[in-house]
Amino acid sequence: MGVECFVTGGTGFIGQHLVAYLSAQGHTIRVLMRRPERLAELREQIDTLGGCASRVFAVAGDLQRDTLGLSLADREVLRHASVVFHLGAHFAWGLSIEQSRAVNVEGAKRVALLAAEQKSRLVMIGGYMLKNHDHLQRIGIDPRYPQRTNWPAVYRQVGGYEASKLEAHFATLDVMAARGGEMTVVHPATVCGHSRTGHIVDGQPLVELIRNLVQGKLTAVPGTARHWLPLVTVDYLVELVAACAFDPAMAGQELLALDEQTPDLRELLKQLAHPLGIKSPNYFISLRLLKLLLRIPPVARRLNTQPEALDFIQTTRFDTTAVEQFANRHGIAKPEIRQSLQHTATFVNSHCLARGQAR
Template identity: 35%
Template structure:
């Protein structure tokens, strides 16, 4: 294997893994720093393979960016002597951080990475990931820092402090530096896959759960976005195209709709009503959080500011890159955030039937995945496996309804009377769904919230009624027995399988009811990871 010519810090994070995938796909030998033991490196390799990216040219080394020299072992220092390009994607991104939590990575860690890069004999460029608003702000002085942390919160304040510290250290040491200031990063343009659920994603969550009665900002509020795959391609191209001691790029899609239009677009896609009331961000900041549901730190990103993207556009043009259509990317991202069967749970109704919907969902997938389906989702999954046997490696059916007894009357009644579920049937429903001794915790409360969305209870009741028809159950049992791909069934101990046993592996989750993925997620994950191998 060729020695690595690239190092990515923060490679197990949201943006880091997309960047690593892009670099490896381009044939680059890549090293990554991993904190937290071999399991984190194994998780990254598994993610890459699941995305059809070979990890043969990947080198993982144990490191800690919060310590000088990244705390690398001597043998790893030797292995990384060939590194030319360093990408720092490490960062702590979370609202509600304390200053002592944010600074070690976002400030000290950023400087530690720069100093380590400065010692590389073949260094070509250090690429530091910052943020749109961070890069557009004036560097804070030491005198201003305390006020900055109070006013903005530890996340944004630490990013601003770290940005200024990196620029200053690079100038002092003569390090070729590019600072990339991305907008809000949404999911992959083709699949919608994200993995990050803060910021704009939190707003989408409040939208579909009916907790967004008004929007903060004005009709010209602008929260630009960029897709994860475009940003990864842009980052990978930076060392090939940037020259000189310092460059800075604002990477965002100028076609992003202004916030009210963006939310209306997503609301239509999710089958919801968009909020029409706009409240100034300053007013929302003064209202109780229990009333607004808004994270106070997120309101600092609500503005009408625009950003100069000319340098990023020039680099993208030279590299042959173009933003994918942003409106379609937004729809796919939002749909992935709230994925469920169309019209049920969190998802909007679809004109396409379940078969067409599932085929479209899996169309961008380039691997042969094991498809995991729960309850009513087992029916379209089985039919998809029969229609496209070459696309799947196997099926894991969790609580397949057609292999289990008819739902108890209080479950059917609770679904039909969705708004009354919590007060009338909550405890008994919790036992039916999750198992004896289980209380109605956050998982069940989330399910209740979905049944209260317009039309969901009615559509769910209709689906339950169809699922209990004898002809439907017999057809699905036959499809399971004759499935062209291997099948594993997972069922809760208190929601047992009924009828004649099928010749497929079965995993029983002890203590679970109809929703073992909610009450016993680790056991279900282990069964899914075991795939369809007998055992």
């Protein structure tokens, strides 16, 4: 039976796929939109992605505004939402502490308050760096005592986007604990295009990687033979997120959505290059050296890379037993990641590089 859902970030990459999936399942979806006049465009996209556009509605608002900038009438309508999915975020490199906090931390707290107040289940999208405990320790976060974190120091080390996502996670847990709200967090790895169509949108980290490969800016593999960029396909992720929302056992739980079969970075680049008939790099450049080079602005511009992006390339391996068991329990099949990479490269080449932006 269909239920009412409220989705923030529903116009974004993962959000579009989530709204398409949920609406195809018969749910009614209300999407927080800064520009509600773009609903027709969103609906068209939802249909293209296999969803049911007539079940999708806009709610005017902004994560940066008090009480999300909702009208009283919309606030009443949203009270019927069984689930609030929070995906909205300001994703960009080089954000200041103020810019990133205003949307990613304060916005997340506002969404959590709304969910807790009206007793909706909150499904929050975090990020997989929250499950890299060595990394958290290195940058001064002890997940058992997040209140001891020197946040400005974390922002200086890892940049506004990542730091604000980390801070938002702990701030949201606090809000929900204080208000007795029910919350599930899904932590995705870097998101790959759709496993069959390759659909992805411009601005996603993987699109930039493919762009750099095609434009000959990636002449060496960042890191070593042990480095990888963990991925998850958008369709697998969205199925996991939706299943979490309606599984009572997932209340109060966190799920790492990451495909352990993602190849190492050199092989990943090979898989992306193959369908495009281009060469991928064979040699490595140390991450430390690359980060130093990227501090020189003309070099960063020339290579179209920011030092913050390199933090996601790592040697840490993750325990994915929980997500595999969860997927099995819900009958969710994990797509083949190498094929998904090839489809994504083909999609990016024909939609993002050749014809401009993909929605």
